[in-house]
Amino acid sequence: MTPGSSTPPSYAPLHNKEDGDSIDGLDMLPLHRSRNPRRENALRAAKVISALVLVAFIVLTFALSFHAVDLLGKIGHLINEPKPASHQRSYKYPCGQTATEAKEKGCIFDIMSMAWQSPECFDEDLHEEFMDLGPWKFYSDETATHELTYEQVSQRGQISWAERRYFVVHCVYGWKAMHRAWQRAWRMDSNLASMAHTELCSRVLKNTSVPLDAMTTRIHVDFPSCN
Structure with a gap:
C-alpha cells in the first residue's frame, strides 16, 4: 500500500487443507502405494x-x-x-518215504507235482488253479485200459501213465510254483526247483512232434525235500 493511494492492498489467499495436497509446505505421502502386479x-x-x-x-x-x-x-x-519244535523244523525229506508216513506227518499229496509235500511247500491256491484244467487221468500202463485213482497213484513204487498234456502242464505248474515261492520267500519243492527238472521240461516243450493226447508220460510219486 502506497501513501496517498485509495486502492486497498491485495493479499494472496491462504490455502486451506482441503485445497491442496500439502500441509506446512510438505507433500503428503500417498495413502496407497501404486501396485506392482x-x-x-x-x-x-x-x-x-x-x-x-x-x-x-x-x-x-x-x-x-x-x-x-x-x-x-x-x-x-x-x-x-514261538518256534516249532526241532523235529518239526527238519525240511530234508519231511514227508518220509511212503504214503502212510507222509500222511502221519501231515503232508499233502500234490497231483500236479506228483509228490507228497509238507504244508510249507504246498501252494494250495496254485494247486486248485491247475486242478481245474483237468480232469487228470492216470493209468496202470501205456494202453490206458485200467484207470488208477489218485490214492493208488500216490503210493510209493506205483508206476503210472498219463497223456503228454499232463507233463506239459506239470512243467508250467512247476515254473509258476517256483516263481511264486521266490516272490513270497516261501520254501520250495527241491525237485521242481532243480536245474535238472528245468532242463527236462525244456526238452519236452521244445518237442512239438508228439501229440498232447499221446500216452507217453511215465510217472512215479516222489518225496522231495522242502528247501
Missing part, C-alpha cells in the same frame, strides 16, 4: 507353494509314522512267535 503374483505364488509343501510334509510325516508302527509290530510278532 508382478510382485503381488510372485508373493501369492510363494504362499501357495509354501502351503503345499507344508501339507505334503505333514502327510508324509504321518504316513511314515504309521508305516514305522506297522513295521515294528510285525518285527515284534516275528520275535515273539
